[in-house]
Amino acid sequence: MRLVMLGAPGAGKGTQADRLAERYGVPHVSTGDLFRAHFRQNTELGQTARRYMQEGHLVPDDVTEAMVWQRLGEADAHRGYILDGFPRTLPQAEHFDAALSAANWRLSGVFHVEVDRAVLQSRLTGRRSCPECKATYHVQFDPPSVADVCDQCGARLVQREDDRPETVAKRLTVYHTETEPLVQYYARQGLLRTIDGNQSMDEVTASLTEQLALIGLAHD
Numbered sequence: 001m002r003l004v005m006l007g008a009p010g011a012g013k014g015t016q017a018d019r020l021a022e023r024y025g026v027p028h029v030s031t032g033d034l035f036r037a038h039f040r041q042n043t044e045l046g047q048t049a050r051r052y053m054q055e056g057h058l059v060p061d062d063v064t065e066a067m068v069w070q071r072l073g074e075a076d077a078h079r080g081y082i083l084d085g086f087p088r089t090l091p092q093a094e095h096f097d098a099a100l101s102a103a104n105w106r107l108s109g110v111f112h113v114e115v116d117r118a119v120l121q122s123r124l125t126g127r128r129s130c131p132e133c134k135a136t137y138h139v140q141f142d143p144p145s146v147a148d149v150c151d152q153c154g155a156r157l158v159q160r161e162d163d164r165p166e167t168v169a170k171r172l173t174v175y176h177t178e179t180e181p182l183v184q185y186y187a188r189q190g191l192l193r194t195i196d197g198n199q200s201m202d203e204v205t206a207s208l209t210e211q212l213a214l215i216g217l218a219h220d
């Protein structure tokens with residue numbers, strides 16, 4: 001299973017990739033999470049990435065790709081993976097295709113999770129994340145049992161620094177110019193499956209599972 005989750009910031013890519021990864025036993029590889037792990041560890045790559053992320057810009061392709069190739073070379077990714085947030089530009093997609101072909105692999109599918117812009121804004125500004133175990137919540141749509149406390153590990157929840165309203169607006173614009181062209185790119189390759197991401201989390205998971213069955217990948 002080699003899947004790409006494509007969609008705007010806040011579309012629910014991470015939420016759904018987590019669920020699919022658990023169900024199908026493949027890693028959820030999120031470039032945003034990898035960058036955030038680097039800056040928590042105070043690496044040079046993390047410091048570089050943070051400067052771009054805080055402003056809502058994309059991290060340069062060469063920095064991103066080197067990090068992704070390294071992650072996909074790890075043992076747990078040999079059976080497959082669910083990519084969330086990569087590729088995100090046409091050059092990243094073209095370089096990824098070339099790397100896959102060189103290894104004699106191909107993508108199983110690309111899921112485009114489509115969500116209305118007004119919904120995206122409320123999802124991002126209401127998101128809360130656990131800095132310890134990385135669980136994600138939403139103050140309205142998926143609240144923790146005790147306000148601001150992680151159900152899984154008891155840590156205090158935080159708001160991502162790029163979820164401030166002014167940064168959210170920039171991220172949505174960057175998505176439109178840099179990432180949306182990938183919808184056509186993957187449609188031309190016959191890999192694209194569009195999912196209505198405005199539905200509830202469980203309904204989106206059900207739609208994804210249906211689509212996986214159509215490409216011969218779903219199992220219980």
Ligand code: AP5
Pocket residue numbers: 007008009010011012013014015016030031032033035052053056057058059060061064084085086087088089092123124126127128136137138139141142162171197198199200201202204
């Ligand atoms: P990244 O961390 O990838 O952020 P993103 O793509 O902007 O996506 P998000 O994590 O914001 O949203 P999501 O779609 O995963 O939604 P989620 O499931 O959390 O990237 C951050 C930054 O890193 C980028 O801006 C860029 O700077 C850099 N970067 C990353 N990849 C890069 C690349 N390849 N190249 C260059 N730079 C890169 O859900 C959102 C909220 O909604 C949550 O609170 C959730 O609980 C809730 N929710 C989810 N689904 C539903 C639903 N169906 N109904 C109701 N609520 C829902």
